[in-house]
Amino acid sequence: MQKEIKRVQASFGREDIYLETGKLAKQADAAVVVQYGGTVVLVTVCVSKEPREGIDFLPLTVEYKEKTYAAGKIPGGFFKREGRLTESEILTCRLIDRPIRPLFPEGFVNEIQIMGLVLSSDGKNDPDILAVNGASSALSLSGIPFLGPIGAVRVGLIEGEFILNPTYEEMEKSSLDLVVVGTKAGVTMLESKAQELDEAKMVEAIKFGHEHVKNIIALQEDFKAKAGKPEGEFSYKKIDEKLLNKVKELSADKLAEVYSLSDKEKREEGVNLLCKSLVEELVVEGTDITVSDVKIALVAVEKEQIRKIVLEEGRRVDGRGYEDIRSISCEVGILPRTHGSALFTRGETQGLAVVTLGTRRDEQRIEDLEGEFTKSFMLHYNFPPFSVGEVRPSRGPGRREIGHGALAEKALKYLMPSNEEFPYTVRVVSEILESNGSSSMATVCASTLSLMDAGVPLKKAVAGVALGLIKEGNKYAILNDLNGLEDHFGDMDFKVAGTKDGITAVQVDLKIHEISFEILEQAIEQARKSRLVILDKMISSIDHPREELSEYAPRISVLQIDPEKKGGLIGPGGKTIRKIIELTGVTIDIEESGKVLVGSTDPKASAEALEMIRQITAVPEVGKTYDAEVKRLMNFGAFCEILPGKEGLVHVSELSKTFVKDPATIVKVGDKFKVKVIKIDDQGRVNLSKKQAE
Secondary structure, X not given: OOXXXXXXXXXXXXXXXXXXXXOOOOOOOEEEEEEEOXXXXXXXXXXXXXXXXXOXXXXXXEEEEEOHHHHOOOOOOOXXXXXXXXXXXXXXXXXXXXXXXXXXXXXXXXXXXXXXXXXXXXXXXXXXXXXXXXXXXXXXXXXXXXXXXXXXXXEEXXXXXXXXXXXXXXXXXXXXXXXXXXXXXXXXXXXXXEEEEOHHHHHXXXXXXXXXXXXHHHHHHHHHHHHOOOOOOOOOOOOOHHHHHHHHHHHHHHHXXXXXXXXXXXXXXXXXXXXXXXXXXXXXXXXXXXXXXXHHHHHHHHHHHHHXXXXXXXXXXXXXXXXXXXXXXXXXXXXXXXXXXXEEEEOOEEEEEEEEEEOHHHOXXXXXXXXXXXXXXXXXXXXXXXXXXXXXXXXXXXXXXXXXXXXXXXXXXOOOOOOOOOOOEEEEEXXXXXXXXXXXXXXHHHHHHHHHHOOOXXXXXXXXXXXXXXXXXXXXXXXXXXXXXXXXXXXXXXXXXXXXXXXXXXXXXXXOOOEOHHHHHHHHXXXXXXXXXXHHHHHOOOOOOOOOOOOOOOEEXXXXXXXXXXXXXXXXXXXXXXXXXXXXXXXXXXXXXXXXXXXXXXXXXXXXXXXXXXXXXXXXXXXXXXXXXXXXXXXOEEEEEEEOOEEEEEEHHHOOOOOOOOHHXXXXXXXXXXXXXXXEOOOOXXXXXXXXXX
């Protein structure tokens, strides 16, 4: 299939960005190649010909893959081909999905698949931003009804200056990693981690990013004008007006009664009973009304009712005011054998966080386009079905769980101690035991408390809060500490985490096209006030990290040796170090710098191992006394071992305070006694004295 190749370009930070179509993947509904520097991403879009039956949501799937050939590498490990998506790839899938999902017309239920494939990586520019822009551009060209385009940029902050699309190297120095996605009119999505950035600076960074978002949107619009397809003919799934009115008539009063209940379980039970009665009354022979039709109509009525309660009655379903936070309780040290634990409960959302401390060998090893690296801090989030009273199979973490864990990890990462301060591998696991809104922010709070309980020297306490939005026209309400219903039927999930001094993470997802900077600034300030309230509650249970680690946690002792002595410590084929480990049961890690880390839960075993290491790596010192063992006798003296593998000579004149003609008359091989080092010559030869040590 021959197509005309179309290509546009524009300045995008330090480099030009290129969009091209018509050359690759021509059988897709749209395919766009995005290039920035030496990084190239192919993004394709395909849509099903017919709508999917029996659903009331957009069946959008996003796949993104970084093949190692893009960086000129072969995958490590036994299998020399890429397998399932990595955590990093899943997070990029979410980065593409989240801002695009709200931008399809209501009732559009044709299946859409977006696929991003990194074809080339220059090792400098992150392909994730290119993939988001490529997805928007491909949708704009495809003829699918898409209410875009959107633009995406990354913003860094180095020495007070904002950097557009910073490189990997620049990000190492940056105190901010912010992804801004938006339309021309406002922000659609935010994702960031920061080093306690104040609210005003964060808003400034978002505005900086949005100005550049407009430029990439203009480029996409130009591209669409040159290469876009006319919009195709699609049918839309709409609720039958008569059925909707009938459901509203039959359910309005009952819903008002149900939503006056403050208890989540009673509300859910009331809605389920109402749904059952509606199905029994409306799904009858002689009509084409299905159970699915009734449920979809009831959800529409629920949404209208809840939004009306908030905007017109000025209250929330659970009885709170707009800025009220649900009751909070915090407990630490609740599990007897773990290294640290905490239970954080806010309303009907409850998170249990558990900390495990390990040694360097427990670090996570990661291979991606940037190369190989290790992680010594990991935070994993789990959302079991019982947390929302459901029955469903549990088959490992889903994309949402991975995303929530990554967000909480970002919130805490900059406050974790360095490896020099705390040479442990730290894993936090968050188990969500109950959920009614904002479980990821409950994870941030519970994780902070559990880290302090474990004795991890966290620099400051970190708390998080999620805010919601109900907006109709120019009228809106920003809701603190949103609950599940407000999240489901609302327009925004605005998560902010940080310390008392600033923001460490932000994540914003919308169900509307964009929000204005007026709403954005108000939400950020509201989040700051709420965060301080939550922090006060948290520090009332534990206000600083414990001085002592759990008795069940490994103790890591650090010993600095001469780097040139590493070989002697390891021994031929690792024989020496293995012997120490076998004798003492400790773990030993040796760094290039000569730093030796000895880990064990048994202080006595650690002490024994450290002494062995000191003996093996020690350097004889003039004037110091050592325990010596005679190894060889010569007519001029005795060669004695004073340290493992290190011998010195006791000359006949230094064997005794009286004259010695033959060393064999005084000592024999195997004798042990004290000696003193009296000289070390330029060649490293050690002279010893027995008589001066007596």
